[in-house]
Ligand SMILES: *[C@@H]1O[C@H](CO)[C@@H](O)[C@H](O)[C@H]1NC(C)=O
Ligand SMILES: *[C@@H]1O[C@H](CO)[C@@H](O)[C@H](O)[C@H]1NC(C)=O
């Protein structure tokens with residue numbers, strides 16, 4: 001009897017041990033600016049781009065990223081850019097050498113910090129108002145664009161390919177057809193030999209974590225495969241804000257999204273053997289956001305087997321008074337973070353991320 005209860009005790013200890021906290025793999029910040037001038041209809045006025053590089057005239061993105069890595073323990077940055085910026089407003093998959101060189105200066109600045117760097121084509125699955133593969137650029141043109149980007153970066157393991165930011169369009173847009181366009185991009189990326197990198201798969205409705213399952217995105221994107229049939233490094237791309245309408249346009253936060261989004265999504269991911277990265281989240285510099293963001297991040301970390309991490313929106317060329325600004329302020333000797341970064345999002349503060357935990 002004594003040995004039986006010892007066994008029972010040993011088993012329960014083993015169970016507790018198995019549930020020991022495992023930190024999130026990634027925490028990061030969006031370094032925006034190359035995407036400025038782009039609208040949700042997929043139009044981009046390239047003259048309004050504000051590259052977050054001092055040598056190209058806007059914010060000191062390199063200094064920001066160095067600060068975020070060294071002082072806060074961040075380990076990934078998402079680098080939004082308009083398709084039109086990269087092709088100099090030609091609807092083509094052929095990159096403009098000068099424009100791609102400029103953007104790659106930001107990618108290189110990011111890589112120089114030791115972080116992972118996500119290339120994010122921020123066009124809402126569109127080009128000049130038309131949906132890719134559904135009246136807009138063909139899947140072949142889309143695949144060529146990604147082939148050319150991936151071919152350049154195929155030897156760099158710390159580059160992440162963020163296929164596209166997606167938005168909802170009442171009736172024209174079909175999620176299964178969209179998954180076919182995503183598949184074309186994945187096949188093109190892998191065909192360059194870029195086999196080790198993470199590719200992020202975006203769904204409908206601004207790839208909302210809340211409607212990822214109900215919108216059919218999860219099921220449709222679950223069909224996307226690497227050329228060898230595997231799903232290795234094909235990660236679901238999900239967004240979620242904490243304001244009342246999930247638009248990320250209000251300072252106040254009203255939810256931690258756990259019940260509506262992170263709990264059901266985590267269950268689905270686990271049941272289907274998939275993982276997700278939350279590439280946009282955030283809130284204003286107010287107490288409600290500090291509280292709810294902290295709860296959301298703790299829940300994500302408690303589900304780090306299926307949720308890889310989070311990337312806040314946004315720093316880079318955003319002014320420090322932008323409603324969701326995570327842009328730190330340089331005071332002459334050092335960088336001063338915003339309230340939500342310093343009290344909730346910074347890995348050094350929350351200790352939820354592998355880079356510091
Ligand atoms: C693009 O932006 C520039 C600078 O803001 C503006 O002068 C120009 O009219 C815009 N072009 C279009 C087509 O909207
Ligand atoms: C590439 O972009 C530059 C501006 O950066 C422009 O001057 C040049 O004409 C473009 N080249 C082509 C081939 O379109």
Ligand SMILES: *[C@@H]1O[C@H](CO)[C@@H](O)[C@H](O)[C@H]1NC(C)=O
Pocket residue numbers: 168205208209210211215245246
């Ligand atoms: C999109 O997602 C948000 C929550 O993230 C939800 O409130 C909204 O109803 C969704 N829109 C549609 C059309 O499904």
Ligand SMILES: *[C@@H]1O[C@H](CO)[C@@H](O)[C@H](O)[C@H]1NC(C)=O
Pocket residue numbers: 331332333334335336337
């Ligand atoms: C500038 O910011 C750094 C880093 O946050 C801080 O240590 C320093 O005290 C600040 N200096 C001034 C003059 O505010």
Ligand SMILES: *[C@@H]1O[C@H](CO)[C@@H](O)[C@H](O)[C@H]1NC(C)=O
Pocket residue numbers: 320327328329336337338339
């Ligand atoms: C910098 O620090 C001050 C208080 O020390 C704070 O009010 C301000 O919001 C901080 N952040 C930025 C980005 O300026």
